[in-house]
Amino acid sequence: MPRVDTHREPMPKLEPSARRETFEEVAVGYEQATAEHEASRCILCPRQPCVGGCPVGVDIPQFVKALREKDMPAAVRILKSKNSLPGICGRVCPQESQCERQCVIGKLGAPIAIGRLERYVADWEMAHGPVAAAAPTSSQPSGKRVAVVGSGPAGLTASADLAKSGHQVTIFESLHTPGGVLAYGIPEFRLPQRIVKTEVEYVCSLGVEMRLNWVVGKTITIDEILSDGYQAVFLGTGAGLPQFLNLPGENYGGIYSSNEFLTRINLMKAYLFPSYRTPINIGQVVAVIGGGNVAMDSARCALRSGAREVYLVYRRSRTEMPAREEEIENALEEGVIFKLLTNPRKFLGNDQGQVTGMECVEMELGEPDQSGRRRPVVKPGSEFVMKVDTVVVAVGTTPHPLVPSTTPGLTVSAHGTIAADEGSGQTTRPAVWAGGDATTGSATVISAMGAGRRAAAAIDHYLRKGTGG
Amino acid sequence: MHRILRKEDLTPSVHLLEIEAPAIARKAKAGQFVMVRLDEAGERIPLTLADWAPQAGSITLVFLEVGRETNMLAKLCAGDYLTDVAGPLGQPTHIEKFGTVVCVGGGVGVAAIAPIARSMNEAGNRVVSIMGARSSNLLFWEDRLKSVSHEFIVITDDGSHGRHGVVTQPLKEVLERAPGPDRVIAIGPAVMMKFCALTARPFSVKTIVSLNPIMVDGTGMCGSCRVSVAGQTRFACLDGPDFDAQDVDWDLLLNRLRTYADKEKQALEMWRRQCASAPAREGESSGHAQG
Ligand SMILES: Cc1cc2nc3c(=O)[nH]c(=O)nc-3n(C[C@H](O)[C@H](O)[C@H](O)COP(=O)(O)OP(=O)(O)OC[C@H]3O[C@@H](n4cnc5c(N)ncnc54)[C@H](O)[C@@H]3O)c2cc1C
Ligand SMILES: Cc1cc2nc3c(=O)[nH]c(=O)nc-3n(C[C@H](O)[C@H](O)[C@H](O)COP(=O)(O)OP(=O)(O)OC[C@H]3O[C@@H](n4cnc5c(N)ncnc54)[C@H](O)[C@@H]3O)c2cc1C
Ligand code: FES
Numbered sequence: 221m222p223r224v225d226t227h228r229e230p231m232p233k234l235e236p237s238a239r240r241e242t243f244e245e246v247a248v249g250y251e252q253a254t255a256e257h258e259a260s261r262c263i264l265c266p267r268q269p270c271v272g273g274c275p276v277g278v279d280i281p282q283f284v285k286a287l288r289e290k291d292m293p294a295a296v297r298i299l300k301s302k303n304s305l306p307g308i309c310g311r312v313c314p315q316e317s318q319c320e321r322q323c324v325i326g327k328l329g330a331p332i333a334i335g336r337l338e339r340y341v342a343d344w345e346m347a348h349g350p351v352a353a354a355a356p357t358s359s360q361p362s363g364k365r366v367a368v369v370g371s372g373p374a375g376l377t378a379s380a381d382l383a384k385s386g387h388q389v390t391i392f393e394s395l396h397t398p399g400g401v402l403a404y405g406i407p408e409f410r411l412p413q414r415i416v417k418t419e420v421e422y423v424c425s426l427g428v429e430m431r432l433n434w435v436v437g438k439t440i441t442i443d444e445i446l447s448d449g450y451q452a453v454f455l456g457t458g459a460g461l462p463q464f465l466n467l468p469g470e471n472y473g474g475i476y477s478s479n480e481f482l483t484r485i486n487l488m489k490a491y492l493f494p495s496y497r498t499p500i501n502i503g504q505v506v507a508v509i510g511g512g513n514v515a516m517d518s519a520r521c522a523l524r525s526g527a528r529e530v531y532l533v534y535r536r537s538r539t540e541m542p543a544r545e546e547e548i549e550n551a552l553e554e555g556v557i558f559k560l561l562t563n564p565r566k567f568l569g570n571d572q573g574q575v576t577g578m579e580c581v582e583m584e585l586g587e588p589d590q591s592g593r594r595r596p597v598v599k600p601g602s603e604f605v606m607k608v609d610t611v612v613v614a615v616g617t618t619p620h621p622l623v624p625s626t627t628p629g630l631t632v633s634a635h636g637t638i639a640a641d642e643g644s645g646q647t648t649r650p651a652v653w654a655g656g657d658a659t660t661g662s663a664t665v666i667s668a669m670g671a672g673r674r675a676a677a678a679i680d681h682y683l684r685k686g687t688g689g
Numbered sequence: 690m691h692r693i694l695r696k697e698d699l700t701p702s703v704h705l706l707e708i709e710a711p712a713i714a715r716k717a718k719a720g721q722f723v724m725v726r727l728d729e730a731g732e733r734i735p736l737t738l739a740d741w742a743p744q745a746g747s748i749t750l751v752f753l754e755v756g757r758e759t760n761m762l763a764k765l766c767a768g769d770y771l772t773d774v775a776g777p778l779g780q781p782t783h784i785e786k787f788g789t790v791v792c793v794g795g796g797v798g799v800a801a802i803a804p805i806a807r808s809m810n811e812a813g814n815r816v817v818s819i820m821g822a823r824s825s826n827l828l829f830w831e832d833r834l835k836s837v838s839h840e841f842i843v844i845t846d847d848g849s850h851g852r853h854g855v856v857t858q859p860l861k862e863v864l865e866r867a868p869g870p871d872r873v874i875a876i877g878p879a880v881m882m883k884f885c886a887l888t889a890r891p892f893s894v895k896t897i898v899s900l901n902p903i904m905v906d907g908t909g910m911c912g913s914c915r916v917s918v919a920g921q922t923r924f925a926c927l928d929g930p931d932f933d934a935q936d937v938d939w940d941l942l943l944n945r946l947r948t949y950a951d952k953e954k955q956a957l958e959m960w961r962r963q964c965a966s967a968p969a970r971e972g973e974s975s976g977h978a979q980g
Contacts, residue, residue, distance in 0.1 A: 435776070439712050466922075474948070484905060497730055
C-alpha cells in the first residue's frame with residue numbers, strides 16, 4: 221500500500237489587490253506539474269465513491285489516471301463522454317459537497333482536487349485544439365426531432381446527449397447569447413465567457429441547431445413546436461424571475477435586482493461602457509442585499525466596476541450564509557464589507573427619484589425555523605440609516621411563468637416550478653419533459669446537468685419505443 | 690441576423706425600417722414590441738411593431754432619433770443587418786368591439802397607435818383618431834391613420850399643420866360629447882400620456898396607455914422595466930406595456946426614465962465625435978426613399 225499524500229496542491233490566484241481593477245479570472249489554474257502531482261495523490265480505490273457523488277457520473281478515477289499517465293487526449297475523452305461542459309463545471313461546481321466530499325483521501329486529509337483537475341483537462345483541450353469526440357452511443361440518425369427550450373446547463377446537456385443518441389435537436393433560446401446563467405449571471409472573473417463559448421460550440425458541433433432570440437411562449441408556443449414536426453420537448457427554462465423585497469422605495473433609480481445588475485455587467489458588458497453601449501450606475505457606496513452566491517457575485521462585480529465601498533447586507537450571521545465558503549473568502553479578501561444581522565426596512569431617495577439611503581434594523585437570532593436555521597428577529601429600537609448610491613437586491617429568483625402560462629396541460633407547483641417526475645423529468649403534458657432550475661428552483665449547474673441527462677435518456681427511450689425500436 | 694429590406698425617412702428624425710423577421714411577423718399583434726440589438730456592442734432597445742406582413746415575412750419598426758442607439762440605427766440602409774431582433778413581446782392590446790374608441794398618437798407614438806386603430810376598426814369600432822406633433826415637419830403616417838379612422842383630427846403645437854395646440858384639447862372635446870367614447874388609447878411621450886390620463890379622469894372612461902420604461906431583456910427576467918400600477922409593482926415588458934392610465938404612477942416612470950441621462954449624453958457625444966472624424970459611408974445619403 222503506497223503512502224497516502226494528504227497535501228493538496230493549492231489553486232494559484234490573482235492577488236486580491238490586483239483583482240479590484242480587472243474582470244480577469246481570479247483562479248489561474250494548475251500548471252502541468254501541479255496537476256500531475258495532484259492527480260498522483262489519487263489511490264484509484266476500487267469502490268470509487270467519488271463517481272457516485274457526481275450527478276452526471278463522470279468516471280473520475282479513469283480521467284485522473286489518464287492525466288497522470290500524461291495521456292491528455294484520453295483524459296479529455298473520458299471526461300467528455302459523461303460531461304459536455306467540463307471547463308464550466310471544473311470552475312463553478314461545489315465539488316466540496318459532491319465528488320470531493322466522497323473522496324477516501326478526504327477522510328485522512330484534503331480530498332483530491334477533482335474540480336481543479338477537471339478544469340485542467342478541459343483547459344488543456346482548449347489550448348491544444350479539440351480532441352476527436354468520444355464515440356457517440358448511436359451514430360445512426362433516428363429521424364426524430366427534439367426541441368430543447370433554454371440553453372442553460374440543463375438544456376445544453378440534454379441536447380448533447382440527445383444528439384449523441386442520433387436525434388435531431390433544436391435549441392430555442394430567448395436571449396441573444398447561449399448559456400443561461402453561465403452567460404448572463406456568473407461573472408467573467410469566475411467563468412470567462414470564452415470557456416462558455418467553446419463548450420457551447422462543442423455541443424453545437426454534435427449537430428445541435430441553436431436558435432437565438434426565440435422566446436418560447438411568444439415567438440412560438442409548445443403546441444406549435446409539437447405540431448411543427450418535433451416529437452418531444454425538453455424545458456430547461458431555469459428560474460429567471462427576480463424577487464424583490466416589497467419594501468417602500470424599492471423602485472427608486474439605482475436599485476437593481478441581481479439579475480438586472482449581473483445581466484448589464486456580464487451579458488451586456490456594461491463595465492466596458494461606453495465601448496459597449498449598455499450603461500449601469502455604480503455609485504461610490506453599493507449595498508448588496510442577500511447572503512448567497514449571487515450576492516457574492518454582485519458584490520464582487522460592484523467592486524470591480526468602480527465602487528469605493530461595497531457592503532453585503534445579510535439578515536442572519538455568517539454561519540447561516542448559503543454562499544460557498546470559497547466565494548465568501550474571495551469576497552472578503554477583495555474588500556467586501558459584511559454587514560451581518562442587518563435587514564433593510566425601506567429605501568430613501570432624492571427628488572430625482574434616485575436612491576440615496578437605506579433604513580435598516582439590526583437583527584438577532586432566535587429559535588430555529590423550518591429550515592433549521594435560527595430565525596432572525598428585529599432588535600427593538602435598532603433603526604439606523606445607511607447612505608448608499610446603488611443597491612442590488614439578491615434575494616432569489618423563481619421560475620418564469622411564460623412557458624407554463626402558454627402551455628395547456630403543464631402543471632406548476634405553488635412556487636411556480638414545473639411539476640416533473642424526479643427520475644425522468646416527465647411533466648404532466650405528454651411529450652414534454654423538464655429539468656434544472658425550472659423544476660427545482662435555483663440550484664446548481666451540475667444538478668441542472670444531471671436533470672438534463674436523465675430527461676434525455678427518458679426522451680430517447682420514448683422516441684425509440686415510438687418506432688418500436 | 691435580420692436583413693433590412695427597406696428604409697424610409699418619415700421625417701428628418703423619424704425613420705422606418707422594414708426588417709426580415711418571418712417568425713415574428715407570423716405572431717405579431719397590435720400593441721406588442723420587439724427588442725433590437727444593432728451589433729455586438731449594442732444595447733437591447735425596445736421598439737413597437739408598427740406593422741407586419743406574415744406573407745412577406747417582414748416587420749416594420751419606426752423610431753425617433755433620441756440617443757446613441759437610435760442615431761446609429763438611423764445610419765443603416767436597406768441591405769444592412771441587425772444582429773438581434775426578438776419578439777413579439779409584451780401583451781397585445783386588448784381589442785374588442787367597445788363602441789367608439791379614441792386613439793391618440795403623439796410624436797413617434799403615431800407609429801404605435803396606427804396598428805391599434807386599424808385593429809379597433811376591424812373589430813367593428815367607430816375609431817376617432819387624434820394625431821399630434823410639435824410641428825408639421827415631425828408628422829408622418831397621416832394618410833395611413835386617417836384611412837382606418839371614422840373621424841380624424843391632426844394638431845400641432847405650433848399650428849403649422851391642422852389645429853393649433855396639444856392633443857388633450859381635442860381629446861377633451863371628444864370626451865364631452867354625448868354619448869361619449871367607450872375607450873381611449875393614448876400612446877406618445879410619457880408626459881403626453883400622463884396629461885391624457887388627467888384629461889380623461891373626470892369622464893370615467895377606460896383609458897389605456899402604453900408605457901415605455903427602460904428595458905434590458907424585455908422578457909421579464911430583470912425588473913428594469915418595473916412600473917407602479919394601482920400601487921403594485923409590475924413588469925411592463927411582461928404584464929404590459931398597456932396599463933390603465935388612471936392607475937399609473939407617472940412620477941416614478943418619469944424618474945426612472947432619467948436614470949442614465951448623464952451616461953446617455955456622454956455616449957451620444959462620443960458617437961457624434963466618432964462620426965465627425967470618420968469618412969462618410971458610401972451610399973449613405975441615398976438612403977432616402979419615397980414616402
Ligand atoms: C449569479 C449566479 C451565480 C451562480 N453561481 C453558481 C456556481 O458557482 N455554481 C453552481 O453550480 N451554480 C451556480 N448558480 C446556479 C446555476 O447557475 C443554476 O442552477 C443553473 O444555471 C441552472 O441551469 P438551467 O439550465 O436549469 O437554467 P438557466 O441557466 O437559468 O438557463 C435557462 C435558459 O432558458 C432560457 N429561457 C427561459 N425562458 C425561456 C423561453 N420562454 N424561451 C426560450 N428560452 C428561455 C433563459 O434565457 C436561459 O438561457 C449561480 C446562479 C446565479 C444566478
Ligand atoms: C415597449 C416600448 C416600445 C417602444 N417603442 C418605440 C418605438 O416604436 N419607436 C421609438 O422611437 N421609441 C420607442 N420606444 C423608446 C425607445 O426604446 C428609446 O427611445 C430607445 O431605447 C432610446 O435609445 P437610445 O440609445 O437612442 O437613447 P438613449 O440615449 O439611451 O436614451 C434616450 C431616452 O430613451 C429612453 N431609453 C433609453 N434606453 C432605453 C431602453 N433600453 N429601453 C427603453 N427606453 C430607453 C430613456 O428614457 C432615455 O432618456 C419604446 C420603448 C418601450 C419601452
Ligand atoms: S425588461 Fe427586464 S424584466 Fe422587463
